[in-house]
Amino acid sequence: MRIDFDPAVPIYLQIIDEIKRQVATGVLAAGDKLPSQRDLAAELHVNANTVQRAYREMEAEGLVETLRGQGTFICQDPNVVEKTRGEMINKLVADFIRSMRSLGCSDDSILALIKLGLGKNEEIFEKRGVKKND
Amino acid sequence: MTDQKYIVEIAGLRKRYPGVDALDGIDLKITRGEIWGLLGPNGSGKSTLLKCIAGLVKPDSGQVTINGSKPSRKTKSAVAFVPEIDHLYNWMTVQQTLNFISAFYDDWQKEREQELLEFMKLDPRKKVSTLSKGMRARLKLVVGLSRNSELVLLDEPLSGIDPSSRDRIVEGIVRQFRSEKQTMILSTHAVDETERLYDSVIFLSEGRVHISGSAEELRIKHSKSMNELFKEVYA
Numbered sequence: 001m002r003i004d005f006d007p008a009v010p011i012y013l014q015i016i017d018e019i020k021r022q023v024a025t026g027v028l029a030a031g032d033k034l035p036s037q038r039d040l041a042a043e044l045h046v047n048a049n050t051v052q053r054a055y056r057e058m059e060a061e062g063l064v065e066t067l068r069g070q071g072t073f074i075c076q077d078p079n080v081v082e083k084t085r086g087e088m089i090n091k092l093v094a095d096f097i098r099s100m101r102s103l104g105c106s107d108d109s110i111l112a113l114i115k116l117g118l119g120k121n122e123e124i125f126e127k128r129g130v131k132k133n134d
Numbered sequence: 135m136t137d138q139k140y141i142v143e144i145a146g147l148r149k150r151y152p153g154v155d156a157l158d159g160i161d162l163k164i165t166r167g168e169i170w171g172l173l174g175p176n177g178s179g180k181s182t183l184l185k186c187i188a189g190l191v192k193p194d195s196g197q198v199t200i201n202g203s204k205p206s207r208k209t210k211s212a213v214a215f216v217p218e219i220d221h222l223y224n225w226m227t228v229q230q231t232l233n234f235i236s237a238f239y240d241d242w243q244k245e246r247e248q249e250l251l252e253f254m255k256l257d258p259r260k261k262v263s264t265l266s267k268g269m270r271a272r273l274k275l276v277v278g279l280s281r282n283s284e285l286v287l288l289d290e291p292l293s294g295i296d297p298s299s300r301d302r303i304v305e306g307i308v309r310q311f312r313s314e315k316q317t318m319i320l321s322t323h324a325v326d327e328t329e330r331l332y333d334s335v336i337f338l339s340e341g342r343v344h345i346s347g348s349a350e351e352l353r354i355k356h357s358k359s360m361n362e363l364f365k366e367v368y369a
Contacts, residue, residue, distance in 0.1 A: 005330065006359075007329045007330070007353075007359030007360065007361060007362075008353060008357055008358050008359045008362065009353060009357075010350040010353045010354055011330055011350065011353075012350060038309075041308055042305065042308050042309045044330070045301075045304055045305055045308055045330055045331075046308065046330040046331070047169050047308065047311070047313075047330065047331055047332065047333055048311060048313055049167070049169075049313050049333050050330070050333070050350070052313075053350075
């Protein structure tokens with residue numbers, strides 16, 4: 001795992017985000033094993049306590065489960081993967097809208113710009129099976 | 135009764151050297167099982183504070199306790215202090231140095247020593263006098279981490295060292311740190327390179343604690359990295 005850390009954002013949250021991204025994009029599937037806390041800490045050059053906090057937090061959210069003596073796994077429940085993907089999409093949309101508004105775009109112009117952008121990329125979107133009305 | 139949560143407790147600590155207050159009333163509690171960054175510019179009192187904890191400097195007033203006891207022969211066996219000054223003998227080889235130092239400690243871990251030597255890419259047959267500054271710093275870290283110490287104090291382990299050795303040292307610390315039975319306090323002004331290492335930080339300024347607390351909480355509170363906060367505090 002590789003993360004370009006933003007040191008102004010809590011590190012454990014960035015570790016959670018990366019694992020969620022991997023779940024949402026299918027790099028990690030339901031039931032997959034995560035690296036041990038110590039290994040991930042060494043790989044990312046972060047304190048093992050920080051990785052522990054990230055794992056604990058994901059466990060509380062129900063994204064991962066820790067089996068005593070066996071390690072930490074992405075939850076078996078396929079709904080969890082779908083939910084993670086949904087959360088990620090919602091966050092991207094919310095971030096996008098916030099950024100556009102901060103640049104002074106009205107809601108109407110945001111919509112118009114999205115349509116324009118989608119129009120240009122219509123073919124690509126259709127190939128990927130994304131419905132325009134989603 | 136000792137508070138199990140804290141390994142080191144410091145209250146009202148003062149130390150004055152001729153013409154300067156090195157420590158001007160320090161109150162601190164160091165949580166067990168964490169890596170602490172002791173941050174501050176030169177002359178802010180970092181070294182003096184570490185030496186007081188190690189029991190190498192006697193404070194003028196106030197007190198330090200380690201596991202509830204004042205620094206003594208008994209607490210010293212629980213503490214590994216790696217000084218900033220180079221205390222290695224030039225005429226020894228790397229392996230001779232480790233054999234020599236290990237003879238002083240019952241808790242020396244030979245296996246870990248070998249693991250660290252390899253990780254630090256140190257040639258055990260090389261003479262200390264032929265090592266670069268970065269390699270000497272790596273050797274000092276091997277010395278500090280080869281024991282089963284409950285408390286490891288590293289004084290400026292990165293000062294004046296090339297970036298590749300800095301990286302190795304930071305990764306070496308991450309790999310060797312055993313949070314279930316170890317606590318580490320590391321003093322430095324190289325905050326950028328060590329940013330991701332800390333559970334908690336202390337910003338020391340003119341012998342006083344300016345800020346202390348959990349690194350992640352400070353990031354949440356200020357939306358700033360430790361390095362940015364450091365620059366702001368000492369601007």
